[in-house]
Amino acid sequence: xxxxxxxxxxxxxxxxxxxxxxxxxxxxxxxxxxxxxxxxxxxxxxxxxxxxxxxxxxxxxxxxxxxxxxxxxxxxxxxxxxxxxxxxxxxxxxxxxxxxxxxxxxxxxxxxxx
Amino acid sequence: xxxxxxxxxxxxxxxxxxxxxxxxxxxxxxxxxxxxxxxxxxxxxxxxxxxxxxxxxxxxxxxxxxxxxxxxxxxxxxxxxxxxxxxxxxxxxxxxxxxxxxxxxxxx
Numbered sequence: 001x002x003x004x005x006x007x008x009x010x011x012x013x014x015x016x017x018x019x020x021x022x023x024x025x026x027x028x029x030x031x032x033x034x035x036x037x038x039x040x041x042x043x044x045x046x047x048x049x050x051x052x053x054x055x056x057x058x059x060x061x062x063x064x065x066x067x068x069x070x071x072x073x074x075x076x077x078x079x080x081x082x083x084x085x086x087x088x089x090x091x092x093x094x095x096x097x098x099x100x101x102x103x104x105x106x107x108x109x110x111x112x113x114x
Numbered sequence: 115x116x117x118x119x120x121x122x123x124x125x126x127x128x129x130x131x132x133x134x135x136x137x138x139x140x141x142x143x144x145x146x147x148x149x150x151x152x153x154x155x156x157x158x159x160x161x162x163x164x165x166x167x168x169x170x171x172x173x174x175x176x177x178x179x180x181x182x183x184x185x186x187x188x189x190x191x192x193x194x195x196x197x198x199x200x201x202x203x204x205x206x207x208x209x210x211x212x213x214x215x216x217x218x219x220x221x222x
């Protein structure tokens with residue numbers, strides 16, 4: 001149980017384009033979903049927290065107009081990187097939670113912006 | 115001072131060794147303490163979590179929490195090459211905080 005999927009697993013795009021990443025909880029309803037960014041050999045950096053049906057709460061320094069988060073249902077959240085640039089290249093990981101404590105992570109999406 | 119401190123390693127041990135991974139923290143409000151394992155280019159996987167102080171055992175893994183010292187540990191007995199990964203500690207009070215992760219290599 002507690003499986004979270006992400007799609008796509010790897011995406012390469014041109015600078016200036018927008019990329020959408022999907023995060024799905026496959027076997028449970030996630031009241032809260034989190035989006036993280038991870039640079040090589042570094043820990044997870046929380047970008048935003050989203051609750052189903054509400055606007056996402058962004059961490060300090062994260063541009064909400066650049067990283068659009070939609071949590072339309074209890075099993076799906078999307079992160080759209082708008083007008084992507086090479087510095088946005090990173091590993092993006094989502095997690096889903098149905099309790100206060102446990103987070104279940106997706107496999108991550110590697111974004112490369114050329 | 116960071117909320118959570120974790121030695122990044124890398125840590126390299128021979129197969130069969132006992133591994134000790136540790137984190138310290140500064141916020142006494144943390145009540146839940148988690149350990150995640152992350153293989154290269156994969157998402158973290160929850161290994162175990164502990165509420166408040168004490169020990170918790172699951173197979174070859176034992177988690178310890180010492181709230182008086184603000185110190186948590188993960189012990190891996192009879193380590194295997196498949197245990198080679200990055201181990202992240204995490205803590206929750208009213209939000210999550212993650213350590214930077216310790217890279218572990220178990221040599222056959």
